[in-house]
Amino acid sequence: MKRRSTTSGEGAIVKFRRTSTLVATAAAVALVVPASIPMRAQAQPIDGQPGDRAAIGLGNMFYPFSPAPGLQASFPHLALIDQVNRTGQRTPEVWLSFSQGPDAVTNTVPSGVLVSRDGGATYTDRRDDSGVETLAMMRRSNGEYIAPKFIPEWTDRGPAVITKVSADRGATWQERRAVVTPPPGKTFASTGFDRGIRVHKNIMELPDGRLIVGAYGKFTEDQRWSAMLITSTDGGSSWSVWGVINGDNSVGASEPSFSRTVDGRLIAVLRGSPESAGLMQAYSSDDGRTWTTPTRLQAPTPTVNGAVEPSVVLQPNGQLVLAYGRPGNHALVSASGNGDDWGNYQLLQNNVPPRNAEPTWGSSANMTMVPLDGNRSLVAGDTCAPWGCQPYNETYAIWARQIDAVGPGTGKLDLTTMLAEGRARITADVLTDPLFPQTSAAGAVDGSSDKHAAARIRPGSSVVVELDQVYRLNKLGLLMAPGVKQSANIQLSTDGRAWGKPEVKLRDRVDSALAYTEIQPTEAKFIKIGPDGDAPLDAVTELEAYAADTDTFENDPVNAPPRGWVRNSLAQVVDTAPQTGTPRTAGFGSRRALRLLDFATDDIATAQRAFPARQQVSIDYQMMGVNRQTGTIVTVKGTDASGRSVDAYHFLIDPISREIRQYDGRAWNSLGQLPAPINPNVWAAVQITADTAGGTLKIGDTSFTTRPPTGAPTALNALAFSSAGTSPKGSSFYFDNVRIR
Numbered sequence: 001m002k003r004r005s006t007t008s009g010e011g012a013i014v015k016f017r018r019t020s021t022l023v024a025t026a027a028a029v030a031l032v033v034p035a036s037i038p039m040r041a042q043a044q045p046i047d048g049q050p051g052d053r054a055a056i057g058l059g060n061m062f063y064p065f066s067p068a069p070g071l072q073a074s075f076p077h078l079a080l081i082d083q084v085n086r087t088g089q090r091t092p093e094v095w096l097s098f099s100q101g102p103d104a105v106t107n108t109v110p111s112g113v114l115v116s117r118d119g120g121a122t123y124t125d126r127r128d129d130s131g132v133e134t135l136a137m138m139r140r141s142n143g144e145y146i147a148p149k150f151i152p153e154w155t156d157r158g159p160a161v162i163t164k165v166s167a168d169r170g171a172t173w174q175e176r177r178a179v180v181t182p183p184p185g186k187t188f189a190s191t192g193f194d195r196g197i198r199v200h201k202n203i204m205e206l207p208d209g210r211l212i213v214g215a216y217g218k219f220t221e222d223q224r225w226s227a228m229l230i231t232s233t234d235g236g237s238s239w240s241v242w243g244v245i246n247g248d249n250s251v252g253a254s255e256p257s258f259s260r261t262v263d264g265r266l267i268a269v270l271r272g273s274p275e276s277a278g279l280m281q282a283y284s285s286d287d288g289r290t291w292t293t294p295t296r297l298q299a300p301t302p303t304v305n306g307a308v309e310p311s312v313v314l315q316p317n318g319q320l321v322l323a324y325g326r327p328g329n330h331a332l333v334s335a336s337g338n339g340d341d342w343g344n345y346q347l348l349q350n351n352v353p354p355r356n357a358e359p360t361w362g363s364s365a366n367m368t369m370v371p372l373d374g375n376r377s378l379v380a381g382d383t384c385a386p387w388g389c390q391p392y393n394e395t396y397a398i399w400a401r402q403i404d405a406v407g408p409g410t411g412k413l414d415l416t417t418m419l420a421e422g423r424a425r426i427t428a429d430v431l432t433d434p435l436f437p438q439t440s441a442a443g444a445v446d447g448s449s450d451k452h453a454a455a456r457i458r459p460g461s462s463v464v465v466e467l468d469q470v471y472r473l474n475k476l477g478l479l480m481a482p483g484v485k486q487s488a489n490i491q492l493s494t495d496g497r498a499w500g501k502p503e504v505k506l507r508d509r510v511d512s513a514l515a516y517t518e519i520q521p522t523e524a525k526f527i528k529i530g531p532d533g534d535a536p537l538d539a540v541t542e543l544e545a546y547a548a549d550t551d552t553f554e555n556d557p558v559n560a561p562p563r564g565w566v567r568n569s570l571a572q573v574v575d576t577a578p579q580t581g582t583p584r585t586a587g588f589g590s591r592r593a594l595r596l597l598d599f600a601t602d603d604i605a606t607a608q609r610a611f612p613a614r615q616q617v618s619i620d621y622q623m624m625g626v627n628r629q630t631g632t633i634v635t636v637k638g639t640d641a642s643g644r645s646v647d648a649y650h651f652l653i654d655p656i657s658r659e660i661r662q663y664d665g666r667a668w669n670s671l672g673q674l675p676a677p678i679n680p681n682v683w684a685a686v687q688i689t690a691d692t693a694g695g696t697l698k699i700g701d702t703s704f705t706t707r708p709p710t711g712a713p714t715a716l717n718a719l720a721f722s723s724a725g726t727s728p729k730g731s732s733f734y735f736d737n738v739r740i741r
Contacts (some may be wrong), residue, residue: 057557264338325365373447646711
């Protein structure tokens with residue numbers, strides 16, 4: 001954490017060394033990522049990422065803390081604690097701490113502390129008085145908040161960790177001090193590294209209540225630095241070294257970040273020493289007691305060379321996300337969830353002065369990250385470090401943004417919003433916990449993989465989820481009680497009475513994230529998760545369901561073209577919409593939607609979805625106009641007898657004039673008028689039923705008979721949405737739940 005220096009092979013502290021490799025890397029990425037991601041008209045339309053593999057997107061950057069010039073804010077750290085709101089819906093509490101003083105062990109300036117009560121969106125509670133540092137903060141199973149501090153005290157018996165604890169959800173805090181017991185035959189060095197050890201990021205509670213925390217330091221008997229886990233079985237009243245990650249000291253390492261993997265191991269990502277070692281990784285199969293020898297992290301980007309301060313998170317959907325820095329800030333994702341296939345590289349932020357090759361200037365490169373929900377993580381960094389802010393006239397800020405790391409599948413149902421709005425219902429015999437109100441039926445679909453944010457049920461009972469309508473489901477994801485052996489089966493029903501054979505059987509599994517199973521498309525309104533096998537079903541921690549023929553955009557990366565759609569221009573999946581006085585989601589009763597925003601006079605906003613060629617098609621979707629200066633065009637495409645592409649049905653929907661028109665290849669022809677305008681910011685249902693001879697267009701409750709198709713199609717094969725022409729601009733339309741049958 002917050003170290004300009006690096007370590008040499010001899011363990012001494014030396015100034016960061018400039019090398020040709022680092023200079024070249026700094027030059028390669030010396031660009032500034034804007035605070036937001038504006039849409040740009042595409043000279044050539046682009047295709048969305050494939051829907052059958054993992055993908056990544058970035059939310060817009062925002063600034064939880066941005067003081068006036070001269071006021072310092074660097075080295076941020078995040079902690080997330082699950083809470084619920086007054087209606088019982090999960091609303092995570094996010095704590096953010098940052099340094100307000102020099103990067104020195106003698107710094108006496110208290111950390112800045114901000115608390116968000118709305119899942120990391122706003123930070124309105126200033127808690128500098130708490131004295132807490134959030135780099136390794138959590139809520140224990142006894143309800144106690146615990147947060148060991150970064151720099152220990154030095155005593156005649158070695159380093160003593162200062163642990164902050166709160167029994168009243170962070171309102172008041174007490175301190176516990178305890179000397180860290182080193183491994184047998186080792187002593188912490190008091191020279192070469194002041195106070196012997198640093199408590200680093202990540203804290204985890206094992207099933208028996210034991211706490212493990214990342215740390216690094218120097219042993220007198222070793223030549224190189226050591227990354228380690230320290231442990232406490234009494235809530236910070238005593239600490240000892242649990243396991244040294246680079247145990248044989250053949251390589252030096254510091255600044256560890258660790259996480260579960262999908263297969264249940266621990267993975268640690270380390271800052272290598274010397275700097276040329278780059279980022280390293282190691283694994284443990286016994287909860288961090290012993291480790292494989294660290295090896296260099298393999299990635300399709302040179303930014304991992306010489307990088308520092310990694311932060312690794314396993315999302316509930318099984319995507320393992322890694323953030324790291326220097327120069328700038330970067331992200332990678334392991335789609336397997338095991339750290340053996342790093343890819344999907346993203347530049348998060350970079351403000352290294354373009355005329356200065358010193359990679360430590362600009363951002364400190366310290367990274368921090370927490371999982372927000374099933375497929376989103378919140379990452380934060382700083383714009384300046386104390387040693388590198390003069391080019392910006394001492395203007396500091398803490399930035400944050402969401403990393404949207406999604407797995408395969410494009411039909412994910414937003415069960416969280418569906419339940420919150422009362423359109424879905426969960427029936428379960430839940431064992432509640434007065435310390436954890438998130439232990440409830442809603443915990444089964446709240447987006448958290450924390451063991452307390454779950455539907456914990458009585459032995460032998462089941463959990464039944466009733467959806468808002470019948471869907472053709474083709475994929476199910478389930479996380480039972482994490483970290484312990486569990487079994488379950490999943491059955492489907494259209495009426496909640498007649499249940500089919502188990503579609504999914506999970507036997508004797510120990511899971512850390514959702515386990516996904518693809519099934520034959522099956523119509524269902526009810527999903528039942530029940531016990532099966534010798535191992536119990538103690539809880540449904542998280543459930544996901546996917547529709548076979550519907551694009552919901554809930555599992556598409558934000559600020560990116562929709563997956564599986566082609567020839568996209570000015571078309572993005574978004575999770576925000578202009579507010580109308582009361583908060584709302586971007587989608588139709590869901591978080592996300594496809595938005596076509598036409599602000600260009602030389603381009604058309606458009607997105608196209610192909611489907612298998614057929615002679616008859618049924619299409620339905622939801623549509624909302626925000627800016628409606630022009631209408632929106634929907635096209636059903638096809639091919640003629642020669643295989644040439646034709647716009648078989650080309651409709652213009654004008655929500656203001658109420659006019660509905662169809663183009664015949666030469667002119668627009670009126671099909672009629674809606675009985676009333678479609679009001680802005682109001683969703684309207686649209687349905688198209690068409691074949692190669694004719695069809696029906698239905699908007700709301702009003703139906704229009706189409707004219708014959710254009711171009712003599714012999715088959716229909718694609719759907720396209722677009723704005724109303726190249727020259728007109730200013731329209732903004734949202735589309736959701738696009739179903740093609």
